[in-house]
Amino acid sequence: MTDTADLATIVNRSPLTGDEAWFNEEADQVEGYDFIKDEALFSLIGVPFRVFTLTYRPGIQQKGTEWRNDYISSELRVYPFSVMKRQIDRILSRRSGDDFIKDPRAIPEPGEFLGVNNGSTGIYRQFTEYLENKELITLPDDLPKVGKKNDCRYDLPASMFELNEEAIREGKIEQRFTPNGESITLFRVSLDCPRGLRYSHYDNEFSGSDGAFTWYIA
Secondary structure (H helix, E strand, O other), rough: EEEHHHHHHHOOOOOOHHHHHHOOOOOOOOOEEEEEEEHHHHHHHHOOOOEEEEEEEEEEEEOOOEEEEEEEEEEEEEOHHHHHHHHHHHHHHOOOOOOOOOOOEEEEOOOOOOEEEEEOHOOOOOOOOHHHHHOOOOOOOOOOOOOOOOOOOHHHHHHHHOOOHHHHHHOOOOEOOOOOOOOEEEEEEEEEOOOEEEEEEEOOOOOEEOOEEEEEOO
């Protein structure tokens, strides 16, 4: 994370010393993703990023459903420095005054690779609807597009998707199996989220003292 109020100073870092000159040489880069969840999700509020993969993974068996709910692992990259610098006033304004953000300036660095594991109804429905609109999947017509949890077509697990065969051949969709035999479905996408994440905070019978959160693409 970086103190983004001083984002402009990033370009003025001290030059490399003679012993560090090796760092300027060309090298291949491992593009790993640091996965974040729970409280770390607040770091992405208002922060623009691009999503590259959506992986549907088996989650928990929820009472009253015939299927096992999935959750989504999304791999993303924060917008580059030039864009972040232009938008920094908007980003900080969006984050200021939020009761759950302890430091509005604590956000990912420009260009940082991150992963988000989340099964919130909001994010899950948004991503699933996006895949349907891109015609990467087909969903049952007998379920509505809006409704209560598990009454909506966008709550279905990937095991109930009809996958686009052409997209599979093109490598846009890939099905894998975990060591214990569970099926996961990966979608390669390019989805810009210029306003980052947002959330809804509420209390219900399952929430603790801090209440419950449902996360959305802003």
